[in-house]
Amino acid sequence: MPNSAPSPSPLDFDGLRPPSPFLTEAHVQWRSRVRDFVTREIEPNLACWETEGTFPDSVYEVAAQLGLLGVGFPTQYGGNTEDADPWYRVIFAEEMHRPGCGVVFADLATHWIGLPPVVQFGSAELQEKVTRQVLAGKRRIAFAVTEPGGGSDASALQTRAERHEDHWLLNGSKTLISGALRADVILTAVRTGGPGASGISLLLVDATSPGIERRAVPGLRWYNANNGTIEFRDVRVPLDRLVGAENRGFAGLARQFNVERLSGIAATLAMSRTAVAEAIAWAQQREAFGRRLVEHQALRHKLVDLVRAIRATYAYLDQCIWRLQRGEAVVADIAMLKVQATRTLERCARESMHVLGGHAYAGTTRVERIYREARIFALGGGTEEILDDLAARQLGLL
Numbered sequence: 001m002p003n004s005a006p007s008p009s010p011l012d013f014d015g016l017r018p019p020s021p022f023l024t025e026a027h028v029q030w031r032s033r034v035r036d037f038v039t040r041e042i043e044p045n046l047a048c049w050e051t052e053g054t055f056p057d058s059v060y061e062v063a064a065q066l067g068l069l070g071v072g073f074p075t076q077y078g079g080n081t082e083d084a085d086p087w088y089r090v091i092f093a094e095e096m097h098r099p100g101c102g103v104v105f106a107d108l109a110t111h112w113i114g115l116p117p118v119v120q121f122g123s124a125e126l127q128e129k130v131t132r133q134v135l136a137g138k139r140r141i142a143f144a145v146t147e148p149g150g151g152s153d154a155s156a157l158q159t160r161a162e163r164h165e166d167h168w169l170l171n172g173s174k175t176l177i178s179g180a181l182r183a184d185v186i187l188t189a190v191r192t193g194g195p196g197a198s199g200i201s202l203l204l205v206d207a208t209s210p211g212i213e214r215r216a217v218p219g220l221r222w223y224n225a226n227n228g229t230i231e232f233r234d235v236r237v238p239l240d241r242l243v244g245a246e247n248r249g250f251a252g253l254a255r256q257f258n259v260e261r262l263s264g265i266a267a268t269l270a271m272s273r274t275a276v277a278e279a280i281a282w283a284q285q286r287e288a289f290g291r292r293l294v295e296h297q298a299l300r301h302k303l304v305d306l307v308r309a310i311r312a313t314y315a316y317l318d319q320c321i322w323r324l325q326r327g328e329a330v331v332a333d334i335a336m337l338k339v340q341a342t343r344t345l346e347r348c349a350r351e352s353m354h355v356l357g358g359h360a361y362a363g364t365t366r367v368e369r370i371y372r373e374a375r376i377f378a379l380g381g382g383t384e385e386i387l388d389d390l391a392a393r394q395l396g397l398l
């Protein structure tokens with residue numbers, strides 16, 4: 001692992017992460033805590049969960065008991081590392097994706113994007129009923145922005161909440177929402193004002209309220225067990241479930257997207273390392289035309305190219321987090337880095353599949369699942385065009 005004992009191999013999962021001057025002994029210990037959880041609770045069950053199309057709710061509680069869900073949240077509500085720096089979540093996301101699968105993380109960490117506005121603006125009652133319960137793994141929260149009419153342009157969302165005397169009346173629909181089907185509460189971006197970004201608010205909606213219908217999104221394979229479409233038909237939401245100021249919800253969305261991007265970057269780099277480590281191990285022992293694959297120049301150059309891409313992207317990540325911790329605005333760089341990281345993953349997944357040949361489909365490789373999931377990371381937190389445009393604006397190109 002970086003910054004502790006050197007990895008036995010510079011070409012395994014740990015060795016492929018270049019050493020970082022910013023990782024401390026405390027980070028190393030956190031990494032081994034998360035890795036123990038993943039090794040014990042997740043890895044042995046992945047094949048079975050994939051067949052069943054879901055994983056048990058108890059995983060949330062186990063993660064909470066080990067102090068993993070509360071990272072970055074206030075101690076007073078059951079968080080455990082209030083002053084945790086961004087590395088803690090990066091490391092959590094990396095370790096969760098080491099087995100080459102993003103689904104468990106997608107559900108287990110939805111509170112990273114759904115909960116912060118509740119912590120910041122929610123009443124004392126909500127902190128007890130929601131924040132504390134979610135951090136204890138007893139309740140689950142989803143964050144719903146995307147609609148059937150589109151996700152990239154969040155400022156155009158149409159789900160509407162009308163203010164009545166003692167409630168909001170909510171109508172509309174959301175789709176592709178991670179963790180939607182097992183969520184107890186849904187932080188929902190709604191239109192409470194006029195068109196555009198200045199008419200959007202955040203409502204915390206009880207998922208079992210009358211008028212809510214939830215269903216799986218067909219075709220997402222095992223994502224569909226918990227990822228879903230949510231219909232709101234005349235749903236009454238108490239007035240005090242408005243989270244933050246009315247019509248000021250868009251700024252909150254933008255902050256949450258940055259959190260999502262950073263964890264997406266960590267996830268894609270970890271998946272890249274897993275895929276490339278597997279491809280290298282295979283190329284070092286598989287023979288073709290009387291020589292090991294690595295002895296064929298074209299293949300070993302391909303592998304070097306992938307290692308180079310991973311190292312360069314990590315150098316950019318290290319620099320971004322260093323600047324973030326210095327209080328610099330790194331919105332443009334995180335947007336550009338997210339695009340670079342997802343492209344790195346797509347390349348690593350494709351080329352690692354190539355190196356494994358038919359063996360990739362043998363049912364025992366991680367590479368095949370990584371290849372299947374890679375594209376999804378290019379959507380969450382903003383697609384390439386959206387992020388490049390964001391970077392262009394932030395850089396002052398326009």
Ligand SMILES: Cc1cc2nc3c(=O)[nH]c(=O)nc-3n(C[C@H](O)[C@H](O)[C@H](O)COP(=O)(O)OP(=O)(O)OC[C@H]3O[C@@H](n4cnc5c(N)ncnc54)[C@H](O)[C@@H]3O)c2cc1C
Pocket residue numbers: 143144145146149150151152153175176177178179223227376379380381382383384385386
């Ligand atoms: C597994 C999974 C989990 C998800 N989880 C959540 C969740 O928890 N909560 C949530 O709210 N959403 C979630 N999403 C939805 C995700 O955020 C959206 O898919 C994403 O924002 C893109 O929106 P869209 O799919 O509607 O594509 P669209 O907005 O329809 O875009 C389609 C294509 O057009 C391009 N495009 C759009 N506008 C422009 C432009 N101005 N210039 C150039 N190109 C453009 C896009 O880049 C994209 O390539 C999830 C999606 C998946 C697949």
